Amino acid sequence: MSEAVDQDILQTLRRFVEHDVIPVASDFEHRDEYPQALVDTMKQLGLFGATIPTEYGGLGLSFSTYARIIEELSRGWMSLSGVINSHLIMAFIIANAGTPEQKRRLLPGMATGEKRGGLALTEPHAGSDVQSIRTVAKRDGDNYILSGSKMFITNARHGTMLAVAAKTDPNAKPAYAGISMFAVEKNEHGPTVSRNLKKLGYKGIDTCEVVLDNLAVPAANLIGGQPGAGFKQVMSALEVGRINVAARAVGVAQAAFESAIRYSQQRVAFGKPICQHQAVQLMLADMGTRVEAARLLVQNAASRKDAGQRCDLEAGMAKLFASEACAKISLDAMRILGGYGYTQEFPVERFYRDAPLMMIGEGTNEIQSLVIARNLLERYRIN
């Protein structure tokens, strides 16, 4: 993909964000209302096919470009990046691990956004510890019967299907060898989306509890056709998820930084704009530097993924650093805006509430740190 095309794409995204998203984002967010019109425009823009291979009707964009798209969307409103994230994670799993028939059947509809996907991995008692999931899938003739419940599932209500992790062999040792992934298309029998969760931030987008009550799923929808391969399929896809979450953090941090540096030039205190006070300058310098560093870490992880390499170390570092930077920058932005930052008159309070999601979602930062340490010890092993 040429740099010129990437630039055109990002420019279009920027226009959409400036023109359509920023003016309404806080209103939708405060009402916790699903932004149907914005999602429709995202569909027209072709975003649902962003990283789906061109042979299946997608745009086949690189993960580097994808990360910049996510950053741009999140600069306007972080929730919008969630609409495509788990959809594209599901598409990534199918494109990488699905059978040729599954790819042909599922991906073209996903690329246009007619079929909208999500990822149902987390359970009420199993988040970062994926191996301990309890949802089971029992073979029954041409079907698998799935039963269990899933938690914090983004796009569950507005999506048309979910990639569901379930144990086809609950007694497998090690436990991960018993996990399989299913492409579960919603129908009148389920899965049941039982409730939308109320959240601190990340509002407007459906994050739900999902119940699979002895739901029959055609064996043809076992991703890859072989049971027991699910854990590996998911792990590779979660690298994409981590790049996405890190890019979201960069976008929110950028937005918070922009709000702060703008306000600091307008607000006068003690006879001069507050940006001329060193206390504020120190914060601005720190914020700007952190945003830039976070962006480069994201690009580093994305370009490794583009080169077909594993990037759990790089994606983990990017996610860890960018999300912590985002939390700090959004708090610093609030300090700079003072009382106004704490009100809903300015979007900074939204950035501040959105920021913690990135520290928790797609693997908590504590788990990220463990993964990073494990990889570093492997890389620098002395004997």
Next chain:
Amino acid sequence: MKILVPFKRVPDPATTIRILPDGSGIATDNVKWVINPFDEIAIEEALRIKERLKTGEVVLMTIGQSNWQEQLRTGLAMGADRAKLIVTDKPLDTLTIARVIAKVVAEEQPRLVILGKQAIDDDSNQVGQMLAEILGWPQATFASKLEIEGDRCTVVREVDGGLETVAFPLPAVVTTDLRLNEPRYASLPGIMKARKKELKEIPIESLGLDLTPKLRVKELKAPPKRQAGRKVGSVQELVKLLHEEAKLI
């Protein structure tokens, strides 16, 4: 039906414009360039006509330096079929621009030329009218609604104090007003396809026109800074100040 949309590249309306110290023009560093918003409405209208008629071709053109392709690509990404860049690095006046467009019209033979009523940089509001005159075609300026039936075109124009509906045969020149439509975003697949569409560069010299400008911009000046107002105590004081200080009455 073939439709020609000539457009001008202008600074993004959101950009803060700085005038060069010598007043010869604006500082162009850090300026983001876009399709003139009125021309973008013209592109959108041309695409909608093509979509309604389910046939036809939308050809874009602009006049400028050979690296001014970006905005043509944007128009192609919106859905236009091909583009022409008339290459020159000289500033041209409105009449010369109308003559250049007329040359392209002679070669392309479109049934409709649709363009913005004015460019947002110099607000001349002349090119469409001049072009229609040169071609000897009917013109409808400030269009807020446009319908085509067979070889006839009906346009609702925004005029002072109301709307005026005019009907005329094609070929014709139409200039667009703000309320005609809301331009679409170039879709991502559109952007990728745009790279494969034809974009022809034509040196302006090959058109055989006299390019000597009849009009020259002598100087650009920023509007004077507005000064803070003053509160007066009474009507008498106000009248006195208007008479003695402002010398208005």
